[in-house]
Amino acid sequence: MTFELKSFAHQLADASGAVIQKYFRNVVPEDKADQTLVTIADREAELAIRALIESHRPDDAIWGEEYGEKSGTSGYRWILDPIDGTLPFTAGRPNFATIIGLEHNGKNLLGVIDQPITQERWIGIAGEAAWHNNVQIKTSDKTEMKNALLACTTIERMDETEWGAFTRLRRAAKNVLYGGDAYGYGLLASGWIDVIAETGLKLHDYAGLAPIIEAAGGVITDWQGNSLAGVEKSNVLAAATPELHRAAMALLNQA
Template structure:
């Protein structure tokens, strides 16, 4: 499952192409539609993914493609390019530059290369299995988090959690905020939060309901910066994961975070198992 220089160059080329497709629509007429699952989609999402697929069809025709907008193309190499042209379409539609293009190379189900690209601010995190994560070409590092209380936690929106997951998330927030509930989570941000965590500005990101195209690229970025990505049971994230995602800047806090997620008052805990 090695990643070659040509893979990294290709991923950068995909990010450049997506950014070129997205920028003309930012804070302008974007052809907003609402999909069947009630999520927004714009011309920028569709054109960015189409641009990336054209490059992959030309240069890596044997590899599979898994894209948010145009679905799955089966490959023959055991490798799959996982594309989310705009992760954070809602932020994009209201003119907030905290969305990102996500590009991952997944080998036999394992994410081995990931890019988080913010095309408006031109910020790019590049993670490759076994190598240090780079932010705009310079090494990115997560920060130490000496104790759970007072840590900075981010999530895109509490409305994205299943009802079963909310008490677990709130139990973690309570463990972090201690007696100062005003220091609540940072909301909004989608994939941008994981880049900020990789660069040492956020300690924890906790989300559920994510799909492969939402999290595959994040894994090499966070782990190459010294952090840890896992599900709510502490297991590594693969193509088979259910979508409960934790990013932890300081891996020393992992057990406390997992314990806090489990520490739900019993009236809430009706035999909930995260592996549904």
């Protein structure tokens, strides 16, 4: 069953990627009610994924950023973010990604990060392994912040308290990199980035990340160390090793 689900996840990413390639550097963004950006590519990519799920796995539930939730009876739920990083997508930067997550009975089972322009795909299966373009990957072996590359998509969503916590973390890191969205989590799983700390993310932003990060040897939780499974909105802390995660979490929560 796991092999079948992995193969199907590849099909979903292929379908989404075909849509996104068509619109890359050829799209006009719109504002949602919450002032975040959306494009026709976001909508069509999610519809392409949904159509395949509804055709081949009609009993599965679906949660998508653009079209909400469809209930199911199988115990499986697909969680979709067709373009994570709509802003860089509309700016013509290929560091956005499609995120596909699959839960089974409330537990993270499988995740996909797909970058259709650079032709990169990360996939992870809980308790098994993670791959980048079909090559098995492993996180870095860093255990201390003084040796770590820290990444964050944006500091704009941080409140004063969160910024203070993040400042402690960035000052402890060897280097800091901004921008990246889901693509950065793929790089963490591959060993290129060591720590990522973010605020204000939603379920569709991280549901597909956990199986990849964890299967590659890393840790991903909220800033207090709690599981993100099924949580609708949260801050996120991902690290290459348990030791590095503990060190980063201690800095974020320092009184």
